[in-house]
Amino acid sequence: MVKKNEIIKPKKKTSVELFLEIDNSLKSGNYYFTDHGDRRSKTRKTVNDIEIIKILSGSDKWHEAVKDKYEKNRDDWNYHIRGKNTDGDQIRIVVSFDEDGMPIITVVNLDEEENE
Numbered sequence: 001m002v003k004k005n006e007i008i009k010p011k012k013k014t015s016v017e018l019f020l021e022i023d024n025s026l027k028s029g030n031y032y033f034t035d036h037g038d039r040r041s042k043t044r045k046t047v048n049d050i051e052i053i054k055i056l057s058g059s060d061k062w063h064e065a066v067k068d069k070y071e072k073n074r075d076d077w078n079y080h081i082r083g084k085n086t087d088g089d090q091i092r093i094v095v096s097f098d099e100d101g102m103p104i105i106t107v108v109n110l111d112e113e114e115n116e
Helices: 015-028 035-043 049-057 110-114
Strands: 031-033 077-084 090-095 102-109
Touching: 015 049, 015 102, 049 077, 049 090, 090 110, 102 110
Parallel strands: 031 102
Antiparallel strands: 077 090, 090 102
């Protein structure tokens, strides 16, 4: 029995399910940058919106499943995707899914942060 205030988490997607949903969102144009994701991508010297989409649509990305987490105010899990930009920097992109599509929550240039 579900308690009154108990939050029911949606089932976490497998890497295969996640990548299919990312591909579908990109092909249909059902993705958007959250305010935080937009600000973060603009502050990264070697990452822009085009590179973010290129990483998400590329075949050499990987799912950092151990970093995924569920936040109770979201409709789905936050999924962590890794890839490289054109400069070869390691980039982490956090996405989720909701009724409006695929929000791109944040972008981190791991190589840039390592050198700060």
